Amino acid sequence: MGRSPCCDKNGVKKGPWTAEEDQKLIDYIRFHGPGNWRILPKNAGLQRCGKSCRLRWTNYLRPDIKRGRFSFEEEETIIQLHSVMGNKWSAIATRLPGRTDNEIKNHWNTHIRKRLIRSGIDPVTHSPRLDLLDLSSLLGALFNQPNFSSAATHASSLLNPDVLRLASLLLPQLQNPNPMYASSNLDQNLQTPITSSECSQPQAESTTPTNNETSSFELMNARLDDVASADVLPPLSESFDLESLMSTPMSSPQQDSIEAGTNSSSFFDFGFPEDFILDDFMF
DNA sequence: AAGCCGATCAACCGCAATGTT
DNA sequence: CAACATTGCGGTTGATCGGCT
Numbered sequence: 001m002g003r004s005p006c007c008d009k010n011g012v013k014k015g016p017w018t019a020e021e022d023q024k025l026i027d028y029i030r031f032h033g034p035g036n037w038r039i040l041p042k043n044a045g046l047q048r049c050g051k052s053c054r055l056r057w058t059n060y061l062r063p064d065i066k067r068g069r070f071s072f073e074e075e076e077t078i079i080q081l082h083s084v085m086g087n088k089w090s091a092i093a094t095r096l097p098g099r100t101d102n103e104i105k106n107h108w109n110t111h112i113r114k115r116l117i118r119s120g121i122d123p124v125t126h127s128p129r130l131d132l133l134d135l136s137s138l139l140g141a142l143f144n145q146p147n148f149s150s151a152a153t154h155a156s157s158l159l160n161p162d163v164l165r166l167a168s169l170l171l172p173q174l175q176n177p178n179p180m181y182a183s184s185n186l187d188q189n190l191q192t193p194i195t196s197s198e199c200s201q202p203q204a205e206s207t208t209p210t211n212n213e214t215s216s217f218e219l220m221n222a223r224l225d226d227v228a229s230a231d232v233l234p235p236l237s238e239s240f241d242l243e244s245l246m247s248t249p250m251s252s253p254q255q256d257s258i259e260a261g262t263n264s265s266s267f268f269d270f271g272f273p274e275d276f277i278l279d280d281f282m283f
Numbered sequence: 284a285a286g287c288c289g290a291t292c293a294a295c296c297g298c299a300a301t302g303t304t
Numbered sequence: 305c306a307a308c309a310t311t312g313c314g315g316t317t318g319a320t321c322g323g324c325t
Contacts, residue, residue, distance in 0.1 A: 014295075015293095015295080015296075015318095017293085017294085017295070028298065038310070051295085051311090055293090055294065055295080056294080060293075060294095069304050087313095088313090090312075090314085102292085102293080102294085102314095103292085103293095103313085105314075107292090109292095110291055111291095141321080207286075259294075
């Protein structure tokens with residue numbers, strides 16, 4: 001059957017809106033209301049597609065839109081909501097009065113997402129990014145060696161010593177995670193390497209580690225301590241760049257003004273209020 | 284001064300969901 | 305119930321701007 005075009009392409013203007021066009025749209029909607037977007041441009045005397053008019057109105061001209069920088073509180077809210085809802089920008093926008101889904105989406109992609117990446121947080125799963133290190137397979141293979149010390153020495157000669165060193169530094173922190181990440185995400189990361197396809201899916205449910213998993217985790221940590229105390233692993237080299245390990249195609253080393261500020265971000269803290277009801281956000 | 288480059292964000296596109304006939 | 309129209313949404317693009325060389 002085929003989809004009919006949303007508007008006649010011939011004679012329809014595209015690109016940035018002029019002040020005159022904006023005024024025509026505002027005047028028309030003030031008098032008639034939005035109504036049918038398909039017929040609106042003709043009635044309003046605009047050479048625009050109805051879809052373009054709707055977008056211009058909802059994202060820019062609407063009187064209740066709040067312009068300007070996102071406040072720190074707004075950013076925190078976006079991060080928290082995104083950790084629950086994922087890329088449901090319109091749903092997130094309903095919790096931020098005066099902000100449009102488009103505005104929030106843009107701000108996420110240009111600021112917040114990069115900030116999370118630089119902080120070692122996967123912006124999709126909101127979990128610490130260990131995927132690039134693939135610690136679980138690396139360490140798992142290492143600790144299954146009967147002669148761990150020689151195996152570690154051997155491995156350190158084969159693998160980037162900075163990565164191994166980083167692993168030893170991270171593990172104590174991983175054992176004392178933020179409540180948001182308690183036991184589920186981190187242990188899962190350690191037990192199962194994160195694949196790119198998994199990263200693209202929001203983590204809808206968590207798993208509870210078994211006693212067996214916990215004990216193996218402790219064993220791994222104890223052995224890492226042994227390795228560290230025996231100076232098997234050299235210190236991080238000066239040229240070692242964590243950023244390069246954590247970087248993604250969208251990441252940028254440039255600092256943005258928000259994180260350069262003095263605010264002590266608590267975006268690692270995803271403690272939701274007790275009256276937080278997830279269903280309120282879902283359709 | 285001119286050119287390059289990265290960041291930003293308004294606007295577009297395609298698709299899915301929903302409504303109407 | 306099918307076909308079509310309309311609306312909403314999320315991903316992507318491209319124009320613009322500012323900083324840097």
